[in-house]
Amino acid sequence: MIVRTLEECENSERRVVSQNWESTRMLLKDDNMGYSFHITTIYEGTETHIWYQNHLESVYCISGEGEVETLADGKIYPIKPGTLYNLNEHDEHLLRATKEMKLACVFNPPLNGKEVHDENGVYPLEAETVEA
Ligand code: 9YT
Numbered sequence: 836m837i838v839r840t841l842e843e844c845e846n847s848e849r850r851v852v853s854q855n856w857e858s859t860r861m862l863l864k865d866d867n868m869g870y871s872f873h874i875t876t877i878y879e880g881t882e883t884h885i886w887y888q889n890h891l892e893s894v895y896c897i898s899g900e901g902e903v904e905t906l907a908d909g910k911i912y913p914i915k916p917g918t919l920y921n922l923n924e925h926d927e928h929l930l931r932a933t934k935e936m937k938l939a940c941v942f943n944p945p946l947n948g949k950e951v952h953d954e955n956g957v958y959p960l961e962a963e964t965v966e967a
Pocket of ligand 1: 856858859873874875885892894930938940950
């Protein structure tokens with residue numbers, strides 16, 4: 836059984852801070868669950884280009900407000916508490932937060948630990964691992 840609290844994960848190397856967001860990776864590849872689980876904060880007023888070519892992601896909005904724009908078709912999906920969006924087609928998108936958003940995110944395959952987006956909004960398949 837694996838039990839962790841958000842507080843203890845935030846006070847460890849599991850908390851990864853990027854320019855537009857920060858993410859606490861509560862479950863990672865080395866937990867052998869087949870997915871990773873993160874609590875992500877998207878900073879207010881930001882727009883982030885994301886394209887997970889190597890991963891599928893589900894994103895559940897806990898709090899805040901924003902939108903996702905899928906670049907292939909220009910569709911805009913509002914995000915509010917209770918919304919779940921799923922990047923089932925590796926959708927290239929822009930993520931905007933009009934109010935700071937707290938999101939619960941699941942990645943398949945799981946992240947290793949330290950990934951941040953490269954210049955194309957992509958995470959590599961193999962990144963530096965968080966030490967336990
Ligand atoms: C929603 C999203 O993908 N935000 C970027 C951060 C990502 N959730 C992560 O690395 O945890």
